[in-house]
Amino acid sequence: MKVSYYPGCTLRTKAKQLDLYARKSAEALGITMEEIENWQCCGGVFTTAKDEIATKLSSVRALSEAAKKEQILVTVCSACHNVIKQTNHAMQNDADFAMHVNRYMAPESYDGSARVLHYLEMLRDVVGFDTLKEKVVNPLSGKKIAAYYGCLLLRPGQTMQMDDVENPTILEDFIRALGAEPVIYAQRNECCGGYVAMEDPASAQKKSKKVLDSAASHGAEIVVTACPLCRYNLEKNGESDLPVVYFTELLAEALGVKEG
Amino acid sequence: MQRIGVFVCHCGTNIAGTVDVKAVAEALRYEPGVVISTEYQYMCSQAGQDMIHEAIRENNLTGIVVCSCSPRMHEATFRKTAQSAGLNPYMVEIANIREQCSWVHKDMEIGTEKAIILGRAAIAKVNLNAPLTPGETPVTKRALVIGGGIAGIQTALDIADAGFPVDIVETKPTIGGKMAQLDKTFPTLDCAACILTPKMVEAAQHENIRILSYSEVQDIKGFVGNFTVQIKKKARYVKEDICTGCGLCTEKCPQKKVPNEFNLEMDNRRAIYIPFAQAVPKVATIDPNYCTMLKTGKCGVCAKVCTAKAIDYTQKDEIMEEKYGAIVAATGFNPISMKPFDEYAYSQSKDVITSLEFERLMNAAGPTGGKLLRPSDGKHPHTIVFVQCVGSRCSAHASKGKEYCSKICCMYTAKHAMLTRDKYPDTDVYVFYIDVRTPGKNFDEFYRRAVEEYGVHYVKGMVGKVSPEGDKLMVQASDLLADKQLHIEADLVVLAAAIEPDMSARPLATMLTASMDTNDFFTEAHPKLRPVESPTAGVFLSGACQGPKDIPETVSQAGAAAAKVIGLLAKDKLKGNPCVAGSDEWMCNGCSSCERVCPYGAITYVTKEFRMPDRTTALRRVAQVNEAVCQGCGACTVACPSGAMDLKGFASSQIMAEVDAICK
Numbered sequence: 001m002k003v004s005y006y007p008g009c010t011l012r013t014k015a016k017q018l019d020l021y022a023r024k025s026a027e028a029l030g031i032t033m034e035e036i037e038n039w040q041c042c043g044g045v046f047t048t049a050k051d052e053i054a055t056k057l058s059s060v061r062a063l064s065e066a067a068k069k070e071q072i073l074v075t076v077c078s079a080c081h082n083v084i085k086q087t088n089h090a091m092q093n094d095a096d097f098a099m100h101v102n103r104y105m106a107p108e109s110y111d112g113s114a115r116v117l118h119y120l121e122m123l124r125d126v127v128g129f130d131t132l133k134e135k136v137v138n139p140l141s142g143k144k145i146a147a148y149y150g151c152l153l154l155r156p157g158q159t160m161q162m163d164d165v166e167n168p169t170i171l172e173d174f175i176r177a178l179g180a181e182p183v184i185y186a187q188r189n190e191c192c193g194g195y196v197a198m199e200d201p202a203s204a205q206k207k208s209k210k211v212l213d214s215a216a217s218h219g220a221e222i223v224v225t226a227c228p229l230c231r232y233n234l235e236k237n238g239e240s241d242l243p244v245v246y247f248t249e250l251l252a253e254a255l256g257v258k259e260g
Numbered sequence: 261m262q263r264i265g266v267f268v269c270h271c272g273t274n275i276a277g278t279v280d281v282k283a284v285a286e287a288l289r290y291e292p293g294v295v296i297s298t299e300y301q302y303m304c305s306q307a308g309q310d311m312i313h314e315a316i317r318e319n320n321l322t323g324i325v326v327c328s329c330s331p332r333m334h335e336a337t338f339r340k341t342a343q344s345a346g347l348n349p350y351m352v353e354i355a356n357i358r359e360q361c362s363w364v365h366k367d368m369e370i371g372t373e374k375a376i377i378l379g380r381a382a383i384a385k386v387n388l389n390a391p392l393t394p395g396e397t398p399v400t401k402r403a404l405v406i407g408g409g410i411a412g413i414q415t416a417l418d419i420a421d422a423g424f425p426v427d428i429v430e431t432k433p434t435i436g437g438k439m440a441q442l443d444k445t446f447p448t449l450d451c452a453a454c455i456l457t458p459k460m461v462e463a464a465q466h467e468n469i470r471i472l473s474y475s476e477v478q479d480i481k482g483f484v485g486n487f488t489v490q491i492k493k494k495a496r497y498v499k500e501d502i503c504t505g506c507g508l509c510t511e512k513c514p515q516k517k518v519p520n521e522f523n524l525e526m527d528n529r530r531a532i533y534i535p536f537a538q539a540v541p542k543v544a545t546i547d548p549n550y551c552t553m554l555k556t557g558k559c560g561v562c563a564k565v566c567t568a569k570a571i572d573y574t575q576k577d578e579i580m581e582e583k584y585g586a587i588v589a590a591t592g593f594n595p596i597s598m599k600p601f602d603e604y605a606y607s608q609s610k611d612v613i614t615s616l617e618f619e620r621l622m623n624a625a626g627p628t629g630g631k632l633l634r635p636s637d638g639k640h641p642h643t644i645v646f647v648q649c650v651g652s653r654c655s656a657h658a659s660k661g662k663e664y665c666s667k668i669c670c671m672y673t674a675k676h677a678m679l680t681r682d683k684y685p686d687t688d689v690y691v692f693y694i695d696v697r698t699p700g701k702n703f704d705e706f707y708r709r710a711v712e713e714y715g716v717h718y719v720k721g722m723v724g725k726v727s728p729e730g731d732k733l734m735v736q737a738s739d740l741l742a743d744k745q746l747h748i749e750a751d752l753v754v755l756a757a758a759i760e761p762d763m764s765a766r767p768l769a770t771m772l773t774a775s776m777d778t779n780d781f782f783t784e785a786h787p788k789l790r791p792v793e794s795p796t797a798g799v800f801l802s803g804a805c806q807g808p809k810d811i812p813e814t815v816s817q818a819g820a821a822a823a824k825v826i827g828l829l830a831k832d833k834l835k836g837n838p839c840v841a842g843s844d845e846w847m848c849n850g851c852s853s854c855e856r857v858c859p860y861g862a863i864t865y866v867t868k869e870f871r872m873p874d875r876t877t878a879l880r881r882v883a884q885v886n887e888a889v890c891q892g893c894g895a896c897t898v899a900c901p902s903g904a905m906d907l908k909g910f911a912s913s914q915i916m917a918e919v920d921a922i923c924k
Contacts, residue, residue, distance in 0.1 A: 157659075158659050164602060166601075166602030166603045166605075167602040167605075167607060167608060185729075186727030186728060186729050186734060187727065190725075214729070217729075
């Protein structure tokens with residue numbers, strides 16, 4: 001199966017592991033990820049401002065490319081996923097927005113027909129966690145892993161349509177499929193501090209520390225996330241020895257494709 | 261040719277201030293058919309009515325036009341005047357030159373011109389009016405109350421006391437409804453059971469009341485005064501007339517793991533059960549979903565221990581058909597599901613409960629025997645956080661919750677907080693609110709007592725998140741007055757869930773052709789002036805099915821609904837509205853368009869034999885209007901493609917004559 005893949009800029013710099021193991025694992029699962037040609041930065045969450053159009057065009061171009069190939073558009077980074085899914089939702093539901101966007105896109109136009117999936121959604125809805133479980137060669141048995149959702153992966157719930165935003169299960173189900181034991185803790189879908197880390201580091205530190213302390217107090221050995229920003233904040237500001245890794249790293253390890 | 265009188269009212273300065281009434285009377289004098297045109301200061305006064313009366317007599321008028329206020333206001337008055345002068349009341353037309361003219365215009369010239377045009381249209385219509393006589397139908401002197409909560413019980417008692425037989429249909433095995441589950445009632449704190457159960461017993465013993473418990477309304481046909489209703493009596497596998505309610509079977513039943521809905525599934529009951537000690541009728545019921553005998557054919561313990569021999573595993577659902585003159589909807593409410601509100605962790609912790617669950621925890625007959633203990637570990641909670649407006653007053657754009665205020669939560673939360681502090685002074689109690697709304701007799705005093713005498717911490721602001729951490733619930737909230745974030749380690753969180761109409765209301769409304777609002781509350785005929793009647797004749801509303809209500813208000817409304825029912829049942833015959841639809845059978849092509857649009861189910865189709873012009877006979881399918889059911893809305897006359905359907909008193913020809921007169 002072939003899918004369109006939008007990596008995003010952080011995956012080329014700070015979050016190389018997120019990208020690399022996503023590709024390797026997909027291969028192991030029989031999925032070819034065709035990178036969108038000439039993709040541009042999604043603009044990060046700043047582009048989610050409602051009245052902004054030009055900054056969303058990069059997302060629209062990616063969506064349009066996927067639609068042309070009639071492929072699902074897969075993203076891995078929480079922020080890219082959020083921006084692209086919200087943009088697609090607006091293209092489908094906000095006629096005024098779509099009209100303005102398509103004026104920029106002329107002579108091309110995009111009709112909102114692409115389907116955007118986060119890599120985790122692809123594992124759940126396309127591959128299936130049961131199938132994934134069968135493909136695991138190196139089960140992570142006995143490991144207690146805390147899923148950290150952050151805020152961008154699931155919210156706003158109505159638009160992202162990914163999971164229950166208050167009581168999600170997708171990462172826990174993923175962890176179970178890899179043979180490990182998920183740790184349920186209170187702070188798993190709280191904010192890490194996000195970009196607040198830039199202007200008010202103290203606040204961000206408080207948030208990140210709270211997340212890791214909560215995970216540690218429930219016996220977590222590893223924290224897993226899909227978001228480069230969350231990982232940055234947790235590692236830098238969490239004041240904890242608890243390792244924070246990308247979900248793709250665990251996936252690749254379990255599928256036996258991490259080395260080499 | 262009609263002989264028409266025109267009467268223009270000044271309404272003090274209400275009309276005369278912006279309309280030159282003399283000029284209107286003068287202009288209308290020369291309209292076709294008009295023989296007299298005059299004006300007067302107050303047409304609705306006795307002197308004004310006398311003037312109309314005399315004018316009808318002296319000029320042998322066959323129709324009159326009164327240019328005055330809205331027909332909603334005084335059409336009935338002038339119809340009576342006309343009738344007293346020997347004129348058919350349906351020969352009266354009102355030209356509304358107040359609400360639709362003088363009140364909305366400032367300029368005398370424009371106002372006068374418009375008043376003349378409106379008068380002209382009314383004259384054009386009267387020229388085509390024909391005398392109408394309302395038909396009569398007999399009244400079945402018996403009422404049906406659907407729902408056996410406090411609303412239904414009170415309505416039934418009041419109707420029965422007036423001497424009319426009433427049936428209460430209740431879907432649960434016992435009457436009592438939500439009130440039976442409550443502990444104390446605000447603002448006087450008398451125990452719910454102590455004031456409810458005597459009423460339940462009274463209803464059971466009343467010679468005019470029949471309680472059909474564990475029963476459901478399946479179908480309703482007919483119209484005001486003449487409803488035919490199909491009721492399904494569900495098999496309870498216990499002979500109701502033989503069971504003594506001793507309860508031995510409910511003690512011996514080996515199936516002990518049935519979630520007890522009366523205690524909101526916080527404990528278990530048996531497969532054969534009596535919902536609570538004061539149930540009416542006090543008869544056991546077997547739950548077919550859990551009974552081993554009914555499922556596998558092996559057990560029969562209850563039949564063995566029953567000394568009265570009341571158990572009957574072969575019982576079947578029974579359908580009965582009854583006739584009623586009036587129907588009262590009293591289907592009540594339910595708290596909404598807490599599923600979309602998981603930021604409060606309702607699905608994640610047993611110690612996050614709803615207010616109704618809290619009632620059961622505080623109730624002496626509840627799962628904890630009235631001791632306030634945490635559902636998770638049975639420990640006494642020391643810090644309790646109450647969250648108000650959970651699902652109430654949500655934004656229309658939100659994907660969850662209700663836009664309306666559930667009305668009862670502020671008061672019951674104040675009650676819960678007060679009772680907790682009273683019984684357990686060592687408990688810290690927080691209440692988070694958007695606004696505290698306590699209008700009602702002695703209500704605000706009650707709430708203030710909770711704050712001032714009982715030391716409940718009222719915090720303006722909402723809870724953002726509840727996270728279970730160990731055996732604590734971490735509550736994150738904002739205090740808007742102090743402008744700070746609060747973090748409270750709570751032992752118990754109580755959610756004041758919004759209330760919504762019972763699920764049975766929507767299908768019932770469809771059966772009754774009664775209208776509902778977007779929230780599935782029954783709509784009243786007029787929000788202020790006819791609050792207990794449905795727009796559908798013969799259907800009345802009692803209790804929370806019409807909107808959120810507390811007990812005092814429910815009981816008042818129940819009594820008001822009963823008064824309206826009694827007024828209806830006291831009549832031997834009902835005079836209908838003669839302005840109803842009628843079908844010209846020769847023009848009708850049997851297409852069913854009218855039947856589909858009729859909101860009252862007044863149109864049926866019959867196949868009739870017609871003698872054709874060439875002396876052959878033909879079978880044709882034609883529409884027939886049940887005049888007793890038709891409310892004269894006119895939807896069918898618009899839908900009818902062949903023009904066969906017409907509304908008496910508002911015929912298409914009359915409306916067109918009005919339009920022509922306006923456009924002249």
